[in-house]
Amino acid sequence: MTQRIFVPRDASAVSVGAERVCRTIENEARNRGLEVEIVRNGSRGLYWLEPLIEVEIDGQRIAYGPVAPEDVPGLFEAGWLQGGAHALCHGPSEEIPYLKRQTRLTFARMGVTDPLSLEDYRAHGGLKGLERALDMKAEDIVDAVDTGGLRGRGGAGFPTGIKWRTVMNAGGGQKYIVCNADEGDSGTFSDRMLMEGDPFCLIEGMIIAGLAVGADTGYIYLRSEYPDAWDVLEDAIVTATREGILGANVLGSGRRFELNLFKGAGAYVCGEETSLLESIEGKRGLVRAKPPLPALQGLFGQPTVVNNVITLASVPWILAHGGEAYKAHGSGRSRGTLPFQLAGNLKRPGLVEVAFGMTLRELLYDFGGGSASGRPIRAVQVGGPLGAYLPESRFDLPLDYEAFAAVGATVGHGGIVAFDDSVDMAKMARYAMEFCAIESCGKCTPCRIGSVRGVELLDSMLAARPQRSNDDTLLRDLCQTMLEGSLCAMGGMTPYPVLSALDHYPEDFGLSPKQEEASA
């Protein structure tokens, strides 16, 4: 039997050389007269080891990484096809502690399967959820999601079951399922991974959502920064349509579900659901005032479910295993798992899917291995550019929506960006305001003008350093206005990183910790 070698096609793996490694392996095998089959899988998410190449020996996959093209001849010399010892060998992939300690439900197939092989997808539990859903009443599908306690993984954490029920009950006309794949937050890449590494899972989740609420049309709004995900999804939709999973007769049930892929155009704010809907409608991505909720008047004015990629991709598992099984994971009112993304200055960045409740410290040190630079980790931003900065004193906080909200922070989409002690937190605060100024849709004044004023204030504070400029009082006042007066999270949460930087790192703003306390 031809031996299988797995080389990820994931964009991140390719960005550090997986494509060149793949070609080198092919050439080297050919030159040695060895027959190998190269499978282009997704990434396991152990990014510090990418390109991570796996060799299948007697049904077990042995990991080697990070492999550079020039390592390939040596790997063949060392007899890697027979499991020969090599400095880059990490033993069986599944036994690598980083992977073994995770609870992979949504990412169960990630890096295991060939993303575009429907046979592979079925062989690894794919379509079981959809098959079950086709035998269920719409209310029961919504109940299963409700029981599982699934909440919006895009960042807001709104209960998915409630959203779906609203759309289900919104009459009998045209309805839509819209997948928000505009993953713009720095430090997040789980949507991209899932779309590139297990696209059928997202498609399956969207069809189930359609069955639940009575929608026969779906849109995936994909950011233009993800050309590889676009290609994979395009292929997967063609395959799913050809195989009767999508189309007029979903798995022979007589139910219809059509799926459209829609390309964004580089606007961060289009990750906000109403702005996203405007964008699909061909308009400027201006945020809509709510109400009306998109669940009642969404895309083209029709009842619409807007869910993040990971939310929808979590649904097939819940339907296949039941809401109770999903709910068994997690802590407090945060049920199930979240694929956390470790990024920034960490030794072992990557994807870590674990149940809610793990502490930041465990993720940063047990998984992340501490900083890449070897310097102390000084600040961690959780939940993207609108998330708060957390100092070491907060590292024992359990990752759970409520625990984070209680300290003015957010779990968001599960992105975790670490900074070492060379970071200038006043500059990071300025960046937060600058980013908001660049990306604001401009519809509401607190965000449009506030962000610009924020940059000006921070510039004057930065210029006054090491003295205090007295602008911190104004800055706090401005943040309050943005928090309370903005239409959406863009302006409404930009103050999170700014205020947390000011609160936890006053010395970076020319303030003494004591002065800060007095003015707070």
Next chain:
Amino acid sequence: MSSTNQADLLPALHRLQEKFGYIPDHAIADLAKAHNMAQAEVVGVIGFYHDFRRTPPGRQRLRICRAESCQAMGADALAMHACTQLGVEFGATTADGEVTLEAAYCLGNCACSPAVMLDDDLHGRVSVERLDAILAEGRGV
């Protein structure tokens, strides 16, 4: 451009830009007519999105991620180096028309920061030396 629906405007703009590299002025009237919109509305939509340009770009588009994760791994130094090396500010095109330098705010490659993208090719763990090599390769040097 056979469609008469505004909802097809973004896909049409993407197609035009793929073909020409930008949205030419002479296309605006046709777009407006085809999508049943005022020309001002079409221009308004184009102006809203960072991706769409109304002037020709350089032969290649270099995007450097300037968001948090990449900043934590030295993206600012990389950005400064790119400006010096290319002799342009962000948003501008080199005098020889080769490269347009743009800022990106997350390329989804945060576990391999810092990241850059040359046209559609993503690169991770980019040092100053690697950036030079990527640019040299892109210029066919």
